[in-house]
Amino acid sequence: MDADTYAIHVVNGGTVIADDARLTSTAPVTSQGSHGSGLWPGLVVDSSSSAFLNGTVIERAETCLHLEGTLEANDLTLQNCYIGLDVTGSATAEVDTLHVEQADVFAVRNKGTLTCSTRLVCTTCPSASNPRSHSTSRTSGGGRPQGVKAVSGTPPSTD
Numbered sequence: 035m036d037a038d039t040y041a042i043h044v045v046n047g048g049t050v051i052a053d054d055a056r057l058t059s060t061a062p063v064t065s066q067g068s069h070g071s072g073l074w075p076g077l078v079v080d081s082s083s084s085a086f087l088n089g090t091v092i093e094r095a096e097t098c099l100h101l102e103g104t105l106e107a108n109d110l111t112l113q114n115c116y117i118g119l120d121v122t123g124s125a126t127a128e129v130d131t132l133h134v135e136q137a138d139v140f141a142v143r144n145k146g147t148l149t150c151s152t153r154l155v156c157t158t159c160p161s162a163s164n165p166r167s168h169s170t171s172r173t174s175g176g177g178r179p180q181g182v183k184a185v186s187g188t189p190p191s192t193d
Contacts, residue, residue, distance in 0.1 A: 041075035054089040121146040
């Protein structure tokens with residue numbers, strides 16, 4: 035799906051289901067050297083809505099996935115953006131294998147509850163913010179995963 039410069043909003047108890055989908059934009063990049071500059075806002079799921087994403091790629095967005103509701107995902111790839119996954123205060127995300135690539139600001143910004151049950155892979159991601167709770171059973175990225183910051187406790191290591 036080509037979103038051009040528009041966001042995709044899931045609202046009012048809505049549900050988005052994507053299997054092996056690619057959500058992207060073909061709008062021209064307005065700033066060289068930045069992955070998310072001037073691109074479409076991304077997929078936005080409000081507090082009463084849900085997303086079920088399997089084998090899905092969201093790319094070339096300011097924030098690939100902004101979550102206020104619930105997310106269940108398997109093999110989710112978020113790339114070429116400012117923020118990969120933004121989980122807000124009351125949001126809950128359960129992800130089995132999350133890939134975040136080339137996120138300029140945050141790979142993951144977690145203020146809600148995030149469970150990544152198999153692995154979290156971050157490449158070329160400067161940081162992640164986690165003031166609430168998350169759990170990760172396996173990560174990749176050279177020992178401690180680049181782009182993941184635990185506010186308390188110890189970040190998981192590669193097994």
